[in-house]
Amino acid sequence: MDKAYDPESIELEAQAFWNEHRCFDVDEDSDKEKFYCLTMFPYPSGHLHMGHVRVFTISDVIARYQRMHGKHVLQPMGWDAFGMPAENAAIKRGIPPAKWTYQNIADMRGQFDRLGYGYDWRREVTTCKPNYYRWEQWLFTKMFEKGLVYRKNSIVNWDPVDQTVLANEQVIDGRGWRSDALVERREIPQWFMKITAYADELLEYLDKLEGWPDSVKSMQRNWIGRSEGIELSFDVEDEDEPLWVFTTRPDTLMGVTYMAVAAEHPLATRAAADNPEIQAFIEECKKLHAAEAEMETMEKKGMPLGISVVHPVTGEKVPLWVANFVLMGYGTGAVMAVPGHDERDWAFAGKYGLPITQVIESTDGTEIDVSKAPYIAYGKSVNSGFIDGLEFQAAFDAIAERFEKEKRGKRTVNYRLRDWGVSRQRYWGSPIPIIYCDDCGAVPVPEKDLPVVLPEDVEFTGVGSPLKDMPEFYNVDCPSCAKSARRETDTFDTFVESSWYFSRYASPDSDTAMLDKREEYWMPVDQYTGGVEHAILHLLYSRFWQKVMRDFGLSSADEPFTNLLTQGMVLKDGAKMSKNKGNTVDPQELIERYGADTVRLFIMFAAPPEQALEWSDDGVQGASRFLKRFWTAVQSHVDSGKPPALDTTTLNDAEKELRRKTHQTIAKVSDDIGRRYTFNTAIAASMELLNAVNKLEHATLQSRAIEREALDAIVLVLSPIVPHICHVLWSMLGHESAPVFEQWPDFDESALEQDTIEIVVQVNGKLRGRISVAADTDKERVAILALADENVQRFVVDKEIQKTIVVPGKLVNIVV
RNA sequence: GCCCGGGUGGCGGAACUGGUAGACGCUACGGACUUAAAAUCCGUUUUCCGAAAGGAAGUGCGAGUUCGAUUCUCGCCCCGGGCACCA
Numbered sequence: 033m034d035k036a037y038d039p040e041s042i043e044l045e046a047q048a049f050w051n052e053h054r055c056f057d058v059d060e061d062s063d064k065e066k067f068y069c070l071t072m073f074p075y076p077s078g079h080l081h082m083g084h085v086r087v088f089t090i091s092d093v094i095a096r097y098q099r100m101h102g103k104h105v106l107q108p109m110g111w112d113a114f115g116m117p118a119e120n121a122a123i124k125r126g127i128p129p130a131k132w133t134y135q136n137i138a139d140m141r142g143q144f145d146r147l148g149y150g151y152d153w154r155r156e157v158t159t160c161k162p163n164y165y166r167w168e169q170w171l172f173t174k175m176f177e178k179g180l181v182y183r184k185n186s187i188v189n190w191d192p193v194d195q196t197v198l199a200n201e202q203v204i205d206g207r208g209w210r211s212d213a214l215v216e217r218r219e220i221p222q223w224f225m226k227i228t229a230y231a232d233e234l235l236e237y238l239d240k241l242e243g244w245p246d247s248v249k250s251m252q253r254n255w256i257g258r259s260e261g262i263e264l265s266f267d268v269e270d271e272d273e274p275l276w277v278f279t280t281r282p283d284t285l286m287g288v289t290y291m292a293v294a295a296e297h298p299l300a301t302r303a304a305a306d307n308p309e310i311q312a313f314i315e316e317c318k319k320l321h322a323a324e325a326e327m328e329t330m331e332k333k334g335m336p337l338g339i340s341v342v343h344p345v346t347g348e349k350v351p352l353w354v355a356n357f358v359l360m361g362y363g364t365g366a367v368m369a370v371p372g373h374d375e376r377d378w379a380f381a382g383k384y385g386l387p388i389t390q391v392i393e394s395t396d397g398t399e400i401d402v403s404k405a406p407y408i409a410y411g412k413s414v415n416s417g418f419i420d421g422l423e424f425q426a427a428f429d430a431i432a433e434r435f436e437k438e439k440r441g442k443r444t445v446n447y448r449l450r451d452w453g454v455s456r457q458r459y460w461g462s463p464i465p466i467i468y469c470d471d472c473g474a475v476p477v478p479e480k481d482l483p484v485v486l487p488e489d490v491e492f493t494g495v496g497s498p499l500k501d502m503p504e505f506y507n508v509d510c511p512s513c514a515k516s517a518r519r520e521t522d523t524f525d526t527f528v529e530s531s532w533y534f535s536r537y538a539s540p541d542s543d544t545a546m547l548d549k550r551e552e553y554w555m556p557v558d559q560y561t562g563g564v565e566h567a568i569l570h571l572l573y574s575r576f577w578q579k580v581m582r583d584f585g586l587s588s589a590d591e592p593f594t595n596l597l598t599q600g601m602v603l604k605d606g607a608k609m610s611k612n613k614g615n616t617v618d619p620q621e622l623i624e625r626y627g628a629d630t631v632r633l634f635i636m637f638a639a640p641p642e643q644a645l646e647w648s649d650d651g652v653q654g655a656s657r658f659l660k661r662f663w664t665a666v667q668s669h670v671d672s673g674k675p676p677a678l679d680t681t682t683l684n685d686a687e688k689e690l691r692r693k694t695h696q697t698i699a700k701v702s703d704d705i706g707r708r709y710t711f712n713t714a715i716a717a718s719m720e721l722l723n724a725v726n727k728l729e730h731a732t733l734q735s736r737a738i739e740r741e742a743l744d745a746i747v748l749v750l751s752p753i754v755p756h757i758c759h760v761l762w763s764m765l766g767h768e769s770a771p772v773f774e775q776w777p778d779f780d781e782s783a784l785e786q787d788t789i790e791i792v793v794q795v796n797g798k799l800r801g802r803i804s805v806a807a808d809t810d811k812e813r814v815a816i817l818a819l820a821d822e823n824v825q826r827f828v829v830d831k832e833i834q835k836t837i838v839v840p841g842k843l844v845n846i847v848v
Numbered sequence: 849g850c851c852c853g854g855g856u857g858g859c860g861g862a863a864c865u866g867g868u869a870g871a872c873g874c875u876a877c878g879g880a881c882u883u884a885a886a887a888u889c890c891g892u893u894u895u896c897c898g899a900a901a902g903g904a905a906g907u908g909c910g911a912g913u914u915c916g917a918u919u920c921u922c923g924c925c926c927c928g929g930g931c932a933c934c935a
Contacts, residue, residue: 716872
């Protein structure tokens with residue numbers, strides 16, 4: 033009696049085997065080529081979702097594939113354990129964030145194991161543990177000493193009712209998500225990391241990241257936003273200090289008809305002092321919340337400040353305005369406005385009746401009317417005195433020289449990138465290791481006092497941070513002068529933890545250093561896989577920290593991730609799965625019903641990894657059906673006894689054909705998994721081969737040998753994707769070893785050769801016939817045979833042939 | 849608003865370097881097996897015309913380059929991701 037395919041029992045059997053042989057525990061081995069395969073670690077929400085299943089399966093397939101190529105593969109797992117959801121859960125259920133988080137981690141670990149992922153769990157990293165975050169506190173104090181961190185005022189969303197800082201996500205239509213109160217912008221002192229000091233290197237190295245998708249590199253390039261321009265000063269009437277602005281278009285300088293400053297600019301503050309209307313406008317600006325998308329889409333508004341600014345070339349007076357779209361934190365907090373040649377300035381000038389003048393004309397003589405639309409493109413200067421007739425670069429240089437000579441300006445490089453604000457006014461995060469002393473100022477916590485441990489047993493109300501109500505936490509002595517001082521109660525942005533965890537996996541137990549020698553062996557990560565939503569922030573911060581760690585001598589790697597795979601989201605009914613929409617599918621239920629292999633197979637088959645994946649319950653059925661067919665095919669093959677040895681010299685055509693298909697499939701799957709990461713087409717090719725095996729007629733003894741070769745191949749090439757069933761089938765096929773220990777199969781070049789090939793014949797690019805020719809037929813002969821085709825003749829007769837294109841081995845196109 | 853993707857049958861997708869559009873899977877329909885159902889197996893399935901052979905149209909919309917365009921270029925529409933305190 034045949035054994036039926038029972039996913040659960042064979043999956044537990046395979047997993048027990050891997051555990052027993054410690055298959056996925058790896059230590060440093062300098063004799064072997066290492067392969068560090070990593071996924072973005074999950075936030076321990078407590079529930080495994082389809083997005084997790086997708087990303088971890090992709091990575092596990094790559095890890096198992098590389099392993100079969102003889103690589104020494106490290107695949108670790110850990111937890112991005114700090115963050116807001118734990119605080120929200122604490123408010124809702126009254127459980128302390130730490131307790132909730134640790135429980136979730138325990139629950140999720142079991143779910144991961146059931147899916148058969150090959151992790152080295154000895155290296156598990158949990159970011160909310162003091163033995164982890166102490167080292168980022170330590171590096172922060174080193175960065176403090178080196179001047180790479182600093183404190184400055186910055187804007188937050190303030191909920192006046194809950195007395196809490198809100199994340200952008202918690203501001204809904206300008207109101208606090210829980211209180212429904214109108215949110216205010218508030219300036220508070222916060223800690224910043226000087227990522228801008230690395231802007232040029234972060235930009236330059238993008239060109240060296242050949243294993244990264246172009247789209248991600250392009251997004252980072254634009255995010256850093258390097259622009260070359262000139263910083264120049266305008267004198268302000270009745271003021272000693274000039275007003276500095278940065279512009280990338282100094283060639284339009286003569287078209288300046290007004291200037292604008294941010295609401296927080298000192299000139300605006302001064303003008304508001306004796307003008308209640310300006311005061312009211314500035315107040316209104318402060319109501320806007322901090323997201324850039326809001327800034328860009330809001331109605332552009334402004335008010336004249338009653339201050340005149342002197343144009344540095346003409347000496348004419350232009351009015352100074354305050355405008356809601358000028359950002360204090362970007363550039364100098366002031367802009368020169370050229371409405372004739374800038375979209376936003378043009379709209380603003382039109383709205384408030386400010387003059388619009390033309391100072392650039394097109395180089396090709398196109399008519400320009402700046403009263404109808406601004407002319408943004410580069411061109412030739414006009415109405416511009418000493419730069420008249422000059423094109424962009426010449427005008428740029430002429431202005432730069434003049435201002436530099438007069439010491440009123442200089443060439444500057446400006447970045448869109450801003451320094452990284454790492455302070456969070458939240459409880460569930462790593463404490464920032466700083467102590468404030470009235471005499472010594474901000475003092476970093478000395479190394480011997482690290483880590484600053486976050487108290488885990490707290491009352492959590494959701495109003496402010498509990499740390500602010502814990503004198504035993506914040507009352508400390510100044511490390512420098514021993515006077516009583518106050519500990520920082522802000523915590524780090526959780527992006528700090530995720531900016532270096534990848535290195536810590538190499539030395540997770542090191543308690544004397546952040547990283548040790550083992551880091552040298554494993555880093556950089558060879559393959560990093562994660563959601564495309566992290567294309568900018570996480571990946572840029574990680575690159576920055578890697579460079580900082582390198583500069584502190586902790587690592588010799590310039591970049592953390594050699595190859596990057598950004599995976600798309602899992603959708604259901606066209607939308608992201610979420611509890612709010614009620615369109616979630618619980619992976620756990622599916623695993624119980626169909627087994628881990630079916631879930632793995634479906635999620636890899638449904639779409640290529642970079643694309644969004646549309647969930648389909650029917651598709652899961654299909655995956656399960658395929659595995660049953662696969663099981664049955666192997667079983668009936670085994671049941672009919674041991675096949676004879678393969679003798680390739682005596683094969684009939686059908687056998688040759690199947691053998692060709694076997695080797696084509698090995699070649700295709702190797703390329704699809706190893707190079708293209710198109711797991712869906714690799715699976716499709718394997719399905720085709722199985723279909724061909726089932727169709728083979730057993731006319732000779734050799735046919736069973738051919739069938740065995742094909743089945744062996746399918747088991748091996750599918751083993752990274754559906755490792756459990758393949759583990760058992762491999763043993764059913766009589767092999768003593770297990771697929772995890774096997775080498776990836778090679779394909780036989782000679783099996784791919786074909787005697788006759790099919791050539792497609794087109795007339796005027798339209799398919800009109802097919803001809804079968806010997807593989808070595810020359811071009812001329814192919815053209816003649818093509819023309820002779822009956823159906824082709826119908827379209828060629830009575831017409832003059834103008835051209836015949838022959839694509840060897842593929843097609844003939846006859847142009848009439 | 850800005851930056852980055854995507855748009856192909858009833859559905860998920862394939863077509864890798866400009867060369868046969870729709871592989872593979874799902875659904876639906878028809879058939880076999882069964883008292884019946886499930887499961888399994890066989891077949892059909894882009895649309896239109898045609899009994900068939902075959903023909904016409906067709907990859908979001910509009911143009912262009914080319915012997916030939918899902919693929920390249922330009923313009924537009926729609927959908928998704930990111931926009932610095934969600935992770």
